[in-house]
Each structure stands twice: as structure tokens, then as C-alpha cells.
Amino acid sequence: MTCRKLLLFLALASSSVLPASANLTPHKRSPNVNPPPTKRQAGAPGQPTKSGVPGTFEIVGNSGASAQQMFLGTPDRVYILDKAEGNPLQVNGYPAWGTEIDVSTNEVRGMFLYSNTFCAAGNVLANGSWVNFGGNQAVSYGGLTPTGFSQTGGPPYNDADGGKGVRILDPCDDQSCDWIDLPEMTTRRWYPTIENLEDGSLIVIGGDEWGGYVNDPSQNNPTYEFFPSQGAPIGLNILLNSMPCNLFPLTWLLPSGNLLIQSNWMAEVFDYKNAVEYPLPNIPNAVRVYPASGATAMLPLTPANNWTATVIFCGGTNLEPDQWPDQPGGASWNIAAYPADNSCVKISPDVSENWEYDDSIPEGRSMGQFIILPDGKLLLLNGANLGTAGYGNDSWAIGRSYADSPVMSPLIYDPNAPATQRFSRNGLQASTVPRMYHSSATLLPDGSVFVSGSNPNPDYDISVKYPTEYRTERFYPLYYSSRRPEPVGLPSTLSYGGPPFDVQLSAQDLASTSISNCTVAVMRTGFSTHAMNMGMRMVELATSYTGNTDGSGVLHVAQMPPNPAIFQPGPAMLFVVCGGVPSVGEWIMVGSGQIEQQPLSTAGVLPASSLPASAAANSTNGSTGTNGTGTGNTGSKSAAVQLTAGSVAWAALLGALVLLGASI
Numbered sequence: 110m111t112c113r114k115l116l117l118f119l120a121l122a123s124s125s126v127l128p129a130s131a132n133l134t135p136h137k138r139s140p141n142v143n144p145p146p147t148k149r150q151a152g153a154p155g156q157p158t159k160s161g162v163p164g165t166f167e168i169v170g171n172s173g174a175s176a177q178q179m180f181l182g183t184p185d186r187v188y189i190l191d192k193a194e195g196n197p198l199q200v201n202g203y204p205a206w207g208t209e210i211d212v213s214t215n216e217v218r219g220m221f222l223y224s225n226t227f228c229a230a231g232n233v234l235a236n237g238s239w240v241n242f243g244g245n246q247a248v249s250y251g252g253l254t255p256t257g258f259s260q261t262g263g264p265p266y267n268d269a270d271g272g273k274g275v276r277i278l279d280p281c282d283d284q285s286c287d288w289i290d291l292p293e294m295t296t297r298r299w300y301p302t303i304e305n306l307e308d309g310s311l312i313v314i315g316g317d318e319w320g321g322y323v324n325d326p327s328q329n330n331p332t333y334e335f336f337p338s339q340g341a342p343i344g345l346n347i348l349l350n351s352m353p354c355n356l357f358p359l360t361w362l363l364p365s366g367n368l369l370i371q372s373n374w375m376a377e378v379f380d381y382k383n384a385v386e387y388p389l390p391n392i393p394n395a396v397r398v399y400p401a402s403g404a405t406a407m408l409p410l411t412p413a414n415n416w417t418a419t420v421i422f423c424g425g426t427n428l429e430p431d432q433w434p435d436q437p438g439g440a441s442w443n444i445a446a447y448p449a450d451n452s453c454v455k456i457s458p459d460v461s462e463n464w465e466y467d468d469s470i471p472e473g474r475s476m477g478q479f480i481i482l483p484d485g486k487l488l489l490l491n492g493a494n495l496g497t498a499g500y501g502n503d504s505w506a507i508g509r510s511y512a513d514s515p516v517m518s519p520l521i522y523d524p525n526a527p528a529t530q531r532f533s534r535n536g537l538q539a540s541t542v543p544r545m546y547h548s549s550a551t552l553l554p555d556g557s558v559f560v561s562g563s564n565p566n567p568d569y570d571i572s573v574k575y576p577t578e579y580r581t582e583r584f585y586p587l588y589y590s591s592r593r594p595e596p597v598g599l600p601s602t603l604s605y606g607g608p609p610f611d612v613q614l615s616a617q618d619l620a621s622t623s624i625s626n627c628t629v630a631v632m633r634t635g636f637s638t639h640a641m642n643m644g645m646r647m648v649e650l651a652t653s654y655t656g657n658t659d660g661s662g663v664l665h666v667a668q669m670p671p672n673p674a675i676f677q678p679g680p681a682m683l684f685v686v687c688g689g690v691p692s693v694g695e696w697i698m699v700g701s702g703q704i705e706q707q708p709l710s711t712a713g714v715l716p717a718s719s720l721p722a723s724a725a726a727n728s729t730n731g732s733t734g735t736n737g738t739g740t741g742n743t744g745s746k747s748a749a750v751q752l753t754a755g756s757v758a759w760a761a762l763l764g765a766l767v768l769l770g771a772s773i
């Protein structure tokens with residue numbers, strides 16, 4: 110972000126600017142009166158409407174505001190949040206720092222925001238509302254806060270202090286929705302992490318008060334809290350002990366109901382319900398957290414892996430805590446020329462506390478970003494080969510960028526490929542747009558990936574090597590132009606357990622594959638910022654099948670495993686994938702649609718899989734085939750009829766570990 114000197118300046122300026130009586134009452138806009146609900150015909154996705162070339166990027170439009178933060182809010186709308194800065198697009202006579210993009214037409218709507226969303230973060234609630242937390246104080250030109258500068262709005266950018274900001278949006282397709290300010294948090298959070306919980310509420314973790322390239326003890330906020338609020342913030346030891354790279358701590362809810370938190374070199378399992386932290390060994394090779402910014406993702410949770418969570422971390426930067434430039438009293442050295450790390454490591458904390466190396470990526474990369482694709486593979490894109498996230502006024506910076514040598518060539522990671530063959534560039538072409546600091550990406554329902562952002566600059570600046578970038582792109586995966594399955598009978602909701610449902614696939618849907626080779630994926634695209642997609646997750650549902658003599662087939666599909674820690678409640682997309690080709694995603698609601706303890710039912714029993722006699726002989730071996738009560742399509746031998754979702758015996762695993770009570 111900004112360099113150390115700027116931050117100290119800001120901190121000093123702000124403390125002298127803000128009178129104790131400063132009136133920071135949140136600005137409230139009246140909610141729309143009964144906005145029309147987004148209704149779509151459930152159950153029959155068609156073909157993609159774009160004609161993108163598989164394996165390529167296409168520049169498709171303009172984001173209006175720089176896409177520092179981005180998410181898919183409806184099947185047709187992407188929302189962008191930027192920091193308050195001089196974007197040419199105006200709203201109410203001031204630069205816009207929020208936009209809505211119609212992904213069918215690439216039309217852009219500027220959206221009004223009250224406070225500065227600079228390096229804020231967000232996620233989605235069980236009821237479908239998106240909430241954005243934290244940010245920076247109000248700024249003027251150049252991202253600076255002059256002495257006496259208004260913290261409640263006004264020229265030049267009409268931004269208010271966003272440090273404690275909480276903003277909510279109910280996405281819409283009719284331009285009726287806006288961000289609404291909610292009561293503020295009690296502490297400042299710049300660079301917090303937001304993760305979804307089992308009841309569809311959110312946990313808000315960490316951050317600092319006044320920003321900075323890395324954190325420092327004078328402004329650390331080593332606490333977490335919940336939204337909706339459950340009271341005052343609670344201390345979290347790992348955030349005290351993993352300075353200075355503890356901003357945007359990498360966090361995932363595990364099927365055990367605990368959180369994996371990875372911060373600087375440290376990692377732990379956090380039992381948030383009992384406020385107990387269980388240390389894990391340090392992550393090998395490199396720092397993955399911002400600003401080292403490795404690419405991270407939870408790999409698909411599938412019947413074949415018994416819905417066990419494995420989290421992968423690729424690239425980043427291998428610096429010890431005292432080696433970061435621009436720390437108080439520390440050296441300024443040219444980190445923009447420092448090679449990024451190329452290792453990949455993974456961990457499955459519910460079953461093992463050991464880190465494992467995975468295949469390395471072909472070149473070092475910081476700010477790489479994983480996007481899970483519906484075929485169960487992961488796209489790795491964006492980022493740079495040299496340097497890190499962040500920017501500043503340093504003489505060695507590239508313009509202001511703390512990174513150089515963009516990596517524009519994407520990779521596909523296949524978690525199921527044999528070791529040494531998991532990363533591939535076959536058939537993929539590079540982008541032409543450097544996606545440096547403050548870039549973002551999200552999966553779209555047609556299985557393409559929307560990419561935007563890059564702005565390693567304190568304000569709108571197109572004079573530098575890595576300018577404020579507004580061009581949006583779509584990346585078209587290799588399946589993009591294949592004829593997509595058009596499954597009939599998809600539900601619009603999924604429950605945790607309960608009766609399976611049937612999906613019809615035509616002979617045409619199965620022309621180049623077999624019903625025994627179809628899977629069903631539930632995907633949450635997440636909130637993309639700083640090379641992370643908070644909340645991004647894919648769960649493959651258990652299935653069995655009935656093949657018909659006319660070449661058509663029926664997929665019998667289980668509901669979500671009866672454990673909301675495997676997939677938290679809230680909106681998601683449902684894809685039927687046959688022979689590696691996904692349908693267009695269907696927008697669904699997982700769970701009750703309410704923030705509450707989710708109703709759970711016993712998992713329904715899937716009918717045995719069957720194929721007509723002639724086809725059966727040709728069916729893929731390894732599936733349960735004609736003799737199965739099992740999850741026919743996974744190749745797994747485990748007949749997961751009763752989907753006893755949940756996780757391992759934590760007590761046994763952790764018995765030897767020191768239990769740390771969190772207290773501050």
C-alpha cells in the first residue's frame with residue numbers, strides 16, 4: 110500500500126485532525142422499498158452466450174473504478190470496490206469508488222459509497238447480503254490526509270473515514286440496489302479477513318489501524334469479532350505473535366468446525382467456539398500472507414476425499430520478520446527486484462498437522478490468484494515474478510509499484526493429476542494486461558473467469574509503467590466452447606442432508622461421455638481482493654446414476670452433506686459436469702436462507718447406479734458401476750451412503766499440543 114513514511118505521516122496527521130468529539134455517525138441511506146426479488150427459472154441452464162476462444166483472455170470492457178475488490182453478486186452482476194481516489198467515473202458529482210458491471214453487456218453503473226473502502230474486505234451472509242468491513246481514513250489527492258482534512262466527506266473525493274466502516278449490499282439486476290452503511294465496528298480494521306461460519310454469519314479477523322506495507326505493534330489490531338455482532342472484539346494470539354505480516358490473515362472454516370489461520374510464518378487451528386488456538390508447524394519456504402501474497406485456495410471437497418479440506422499455498426516471498434523494507438528503523442531496499450518464491454505447499458489440518466510440498470510453479474510468483482473452476486481444477490493467474498504487493502514513494506519503486514515483471518501466463522492446477530504433472534500450460538495463452546497489486550478475479554456462471562484491477566498507485570495514475578488499470582478481461586477455460594450439458598431438474602435450494610434429487614441428462618448431453626462420468630459441483634466464488642477469494646469453496650455432491658438405452662441418463666444427487674462447516678449456508682452456483690465439461694451454473698441458495706443454526710437432516714440414500722447392459726461393459730472401471738449403493742462417480746471405493754459429514758477426532762490429534770487461551 111503506502112510507504113512507511115506516508116503512513117506515519119497519516120497516523121500523526123489523523124490523530125491531530127480528529128477531535129475527540131468528531132461526529133462519525135454512519136451515513137444511512139434508506140433501503141429500497143421492496144426491491145423486486147431476483148427471480149430466475151430454476152432447473153434448465155443453457156449454453157454460454159459468449160464466443161470466447163478456449164485458453165485465451167479477451168478484453169471485454171471497463172471497470173469504472175479500479176477493481177481492488179470484486180465479487181459476483183448475481184448471475185449477471187459483478188460488484189467492484191476501489192479505494193477513494195480520482196477515478197474519472199463520477200457519482201453524485203464525485204469520483205466513484207464502487208461500480209456494478211453487467212457481465213452480459215459490460216455496462217457499468219457507478220455506485221455511491223460513503224466511507225473509504227481502501228483495502229477493506231467482505232463476504233456473503235447466509236441470507237445473500239454482502240458485507241464489507243474496514244478501510245482507511247478519508248483521503249485527499251494522492252491518498253494523503255492533510256492536517257485538518259474532513260473525515261466526514263467533502264472535496265475532493267467526498268469520502269469519510271472507513272476504518273470502522275460496515276457496508277451492506279443486496280445485489281440486484283435492476284440497478285435498484287446500493288451500499289448501505291451499518292453501525293460501525295468499535296475498532297479500526299484496515300486489511301481484515303472475513304470468513305463465513307456454519308450459521309451463515311461472518312467472522313472478522315485482524316487488520317491494523319492506519320495501514321502500512323506491513324504491520325507494526327503500534328497499530329496492530331490482534332482481535333476478531335462477529336457479524337452480526339456478538340459483542341466486543343476478542344484477542345487472538347497468532348495475530349500478536351506473527352508480526353509484521355499478519356494483515357489479511359489467510360483463514361478457512363474447516364469441516365471440523367475449526368478455522369485454519371495462516372499468518373506470516375505461523376499457522377494454527379483455531380477453535381473459535383471455545384477461543385482455543387492449536388499451533389501448527391510453521392509454513393515452509395515462504396510467507397504467503399499479504400504483502401508476500403502467495404496464491405491460496407481450499408481444494409475441492411469431494412466424496413472421493415471424504416470432504417476433507419486441503420488448503421494449498423503457492424508462491425509468495427521468503428523474508429524473515431526483520432527483513433521487510435520500510436519498517437520503523439529498518440532499511441529501505443529494493444524489494445521490487447526481489448524474486449518471488451515458487452514453492453507450493455499444502456496442509457489438511459483436520460487429519461494431519463504436517464505440511465506437504467506439492468509441485469512447484471514454473472516461475473516464482475507473488476500476488477498469484479487461484480480460481481476454482483467447476484471441473485475441479487484451479488486456474489492460477491495474475492501477479493508478478495519480482496517483488497510483492499504494496500507501493501510507495503521509494504526511489505527504487507517501479508513508478509510506485511513494489512513489484513515488477515508481471516506474470517501474464519496462466520496455469521491450470523489439477524489436484525487429481527499425478528505428482529509432477531499437476532500444473533499445466535497446455536493450450537493456454539497469456540494475457541496482455543499486467544495484473545499487479547490490487548487486481549482481482551472471479552468465476553462467472555458460464556465457467557469463464559472475470560479479471561480486473563491493478564493499481565499499485567496511491568491515486569488514479571496513468572503516467573506510470575503499471576497504471577491504474579480499468580480494462581476487464583474474461584479468461585475462457587479449455588472447456589469453454591464445448592457443448593455444455595443442459596441438465597433438467599436442478600433445484601434452486603440445497604439442504605444439509607435430506608432426500609436426493611434427480612437430474613436428467615439427454616443423449617446429446619452425454620454424446621461424448623457417459624453418465625457414469627458426470628459430477629455435481631457446488632461453488633461459492635467468494636470475495637476477491639489482494640490475491641485471495643475469501644469464502645471461495647467447491648463441494649462435489651455425492652451422486653449415483655441410471656443410464657438409459659437411448660443414451661440419456663439420470664443423475665441421482667445427494668443434498669449437501671449434513672454439516673454446514675463443509676459448505677457454509679448462503680448463495681452458491683450448482684454445476685453439472687460431464688466428461689469435464691460444466692453446465693452453465695445455476696444460482697442456488699444453500700441452507701435456510703437465514704443467519705441461524707442450519708437445519709440438518711440425515712443424508713438420503715442414493716439409488717444404486719446402473720447402466721444398460723451393453724453400455725455397462727464399456728463404462729469406466731473404478732466407479733461402483735452396476736453394483737453400487739455408493740457415490741458412483743468418484744472412483745472412490747467408499748460407499749458413502751450415510752453421509753456422516755463432519756471431521757476427524759480433533760482431541761486425539763491435538764492431545765500433545767499446547768493449548769493457548771486467547772486473551773488480550
Ligand SMILES: *[C@@H]1O[C@H](CO)[C@@H](O)[C@H](O)[C@H]1NC(C)=O
Pocket residue numbers: 114115118251253502
Ligand atoms: C510522494 O511523491 C509525490 C510526488 O511524486 C508527492 O506529491 C507526495 O506528497 C509524496 N508522498 C509522500 C508521503 O511523501
Ligand SMILES: *[C@@H]1O[C@H](CO)[C@@H](O)[C@H](O)[C@H]1NC(C)=O
Pocket residue numbers: 234236237238277279337704
Ligand atoms: C441479512 O442479514 C443482515 C444481518 O442481520 C441484515 O442486515 C440484512 O438486511 C439481511 N438481508 C436480507 C436480504 O434479509
Ligand SMILES: *[C@@H]1O[C@H](CO)[C@@H](O)[C@H](O)[C@H]1NC(C)=O
Pocket residue numbers: 621622623626687688689690728729
Ligand atoms: C471422463 O471425463 C474425463 C474428463 O473429466 C475424460 O478425460 C475421460 O475420458 C472421461 N471418461 C469417459 C469414460 O468418458
Ligand SMILES: *[C@@H]1O[C@H](CO)[C@@H](O)[C@H](O)[C@H]1NC(C)=O
Pocket residue numbers: 723724726727
Ligand atoms: C462398447 O464398446 C464396443 C467396443 O469398443 C462398441 O462396439 C460398442 O458399441 C460399445 N457399446 C456402447 C453401448 O457404447
Ligand SMILES: *[C@@H]1O[C@H](CO)[C@@H](O)[C@H](O)[C@H]1NC(C)=O
Pocket residue numbers: 726727728729730
Ligand atoms: C471393466 O472391468 C471388467 C472386469 O474387470 C472388464 O471385463 C471390462 O472390460 C472393463 N471395461 C472397461 C471399459 O475397461
Ligand SMILES: *[C@@H]1O[C@H](CO)[C@@H](O)[C@H](O)[C@H]1NC(C)=O
Pocket residue numbers: 736
Ligand atoms: C456387488 O459387489 C459385492 C461386493 O463387491 C459382491 O459381493 C456382489 O456379488 C456384487 N453383486 C453383483 C451383482 O455384481
Ligand SMILES: *[C@@H]1O[C@H](CO)[C@@H](O)[C@H](O)[C@H]1NC(C)=O
Pocket residue numbers: 415747753754755756757
Ligand atoms: C469420512 O469422514 C467421516 C467424518 O469425519 C468419518 O466418520 C468417516 O470414517 C470417513 N470415511 C472415510 C472412508 O474415511
Ligand SMILES: [Cu+2]
Pocket residue numbers: 110227228547639
Ligand atoms: Cu491493498
